[in-house]
Amino acid sequence: MAASRPGSYCGEVKELRRDGYGVYVYPNSFFQYEGEWKQGRKHGHGKLLFKDGSYYEGEFVDGEIKGNGLRYWASTGNTYSGQFLFGELHGHGVIRYADGGKYEGEFSYGMREGHGLLTDKDGQIYQGSFHSNKKHGGGKMIFKNGDEFEGDWILDQRQGHGMLHCANGTVYEGQWRNDTFNGQGSIIHCSGVIYDGLWLNGYPVGQAKKIVIMGPEVTEIVQGSSHTFQVQLENEKGEVCESESGRLLEISAGIQAGQLSESLKTNSYEFIEQTGRQPIKSSFGFEYIPYPLMTVTSGSQKPQAALPAVGENQLALLELLIPPSALEPESGSKPLGGAGDALSNHYENESGCFRRVERGCAIFSSITLAPLPGDPRPAVQSDEPNEKGSKKASVKTIAEKITASQETVGDSRSEGEAEGWKGSRASHNHQKVTAAPPGEYVIMVHEVTSPPFLGQHLPPAFKLLRVMPKRGKTGHRHAHAHKRIYPRMLCTLSGD
Known part of the structure; x- marks a missing residue:
C-alpha cells in the first residue's frame, strides 16, 4: 500500500534504511518520491512529484537529481528532456514551450548557455551562441517575414558586424548597434539603390535630400x-x-x-x-x-x-x-x-x-x-x-x-x-x-x-x-x- 501520510514511507528497507523500491511522502506533503533508493537516499531511477502537478522523472544520484531526465512544469506547460545537475537544467537538452517554441542546445544551471537552436512561437529560428538565456555572440536568425541575419549579437540585440538579407532582395552588410544599422555599412536596396557610408540609428548620415x-x-x-x-x-x-x-x-x-x-x-x-x-x-x-x-x-x-x-x-x-x-x-x-x-x-x-x-x-x-x-x-x-x-x-x-x-x-x-x-x-x-x-x-x-x-x-x-x-x-x-x-x-x- 502506497504511503499517504506526511513523513510516511512504504517500500523496501535494508539495515533499517530505505533501500530498493519505495514511496515516500515528505513532511510538508508538497513533494512525493517514488522510485529506487540506496542506503536511505534516492538513487537510480525515480519520479519526484509536486503537489501542483509538476514532476521530474529520471536519474538520481545520492539523493540529487543528476543525469538524464524529464521535467514538466504545470504552471507553464513547458517540458524539458535532457541532462540535469543538482536539479538544474545543465548540459545538453531540449525544452519545448507551451506556446509552440522550442530550444535545443546547451544549458548551464537552468539557463540557455552556449550553442543552441531556438525556434520561437512565431516560427522565427535562431542558431548560434547564447548567454544568460539571451542571444549573445555569433549567430544566424531567420525572421518570420523571411529576412535573414548573420552576425554578432549582444543580449538579444544585433550589435557589431553583421549581414542582413531581406526577403525583398535588399542586402545590408556593416556595423550594428542596438539592433539597427549604426556605423559604417553598405546597403544594396531591392530597387537598385546603393548606399555605402555612415549610418546612425538606422538612417544614412549622408542621405540625399x-x-x-x-x-x-x-x-x-x-x-x-x-x-x-x-x-x-x-x-x-x-x-x-x-x-x-x-x-x-x-x-x-x-x-x-x-x-x-x-x-x-x-x-x-x-x-x-x-x-x-x-x-x-x-x-x-x-x-x-x-x-x-x-x-x-x-x-x-x-x-x-x-x-x-x-x-x-x-x-x-x-x-x-x-x-x-x-x-x-x-x-x-x-x-x-x-x-x-x-x-x-x-x-x-x-x-x-x-x-x-x-x-x-x-x-x-x-x-x-x-x-x-x-x-x-x-x-x-x-x-x-x-x-x-x-x-x-x-x-x-x-x-x-x-x-x-x-x-x-x-x-x-x-x-x-x-x-x-x-x-x-x-x-x-x-x-x-x-x-x-x-x-x-x-x-x-x-x-x-x-x-x-x-x-x-x-x-x-x-x-x-x-x-x-x-x-x-x-x-x-x-x-x-x-x-x-x-x-x-x-x-x-x-x-x-
Missing part, C-alpha cells in the same frame, strides 16, 4: 538643338551625395496649358486628357502639361516622341508616334522610353529619359523637345465607360488607334494649314515640322525608384528651358511657319 539640375535657372537653347542636363543629389548641406548610387530618375518636359494653341491642344493636350494625365504643379507657381522629349543620336533610327507614364501606378511610357515625314532631324534621334511591351516592363528601359544615379550624379545627354505635327489627329474612340457615362480609352487601345491614325492624319487637316506647309511630302500629305516652337518650357527631373528607398521619393527638381528661334534664312522661314500654326503660343511665350 534633394535633386538639383545644374546650371542657371533658365537655360537657353536654339530651336531644334539639343542640350545635356547634369543632375546631382545633394544633402541638407548642399554637398553631393557620392555615397549614393542607383536611384532611378526621369526627365520630362511640359508647357503651360493656357499657352497652347488650338492645334497643339488637339495633338497633345486632348490626348493627355484621354489617358488620364492631369496638369503637374511646378516650383514656378503654375501648372503645366507634359510635352514630348527626344534624345538626339548619330544613328539612323527614326525619331519618336514619348509621353510620360500614364495612370496612377505609372506602369510605362506610352509613345506618341510621329509620322516619318513630319520629322526630319539632321543627325537622327532616339525616343525617350519605350512603348508596347514597356507596359509590363515598368521602368526597365533606362535610355533617354531614364538615368540611374552614379555616385550622386546623373547625366541626361542630348535632350531635345520633340516637334509636334501641326495637323489635328483623328479623335480617339473610347472603349470603357467613365463616371459620367461616356467612355475612356484604355492605354492599349489608345496606343493602337494612334498608330493606325498616323496613316490617315494628313487627310484631316484644314486647307489653311495645308497651304502654309507646301513643302510637305505629297506621298504622305503630312505637314513638315522640324522643331518645337520657340518659347519657355518646363524641364522636370523626378525620382521613379520603385520601391522608394527609405520609404519616400526625393522632391522633383525644375528648370525653365527657353527655346530661341533659329536665325538665318532657314530659321526665319521656320519661325514664320510656326507663327501661322501656333500664333497664340508664340505671342505668349516668345514675345515675337
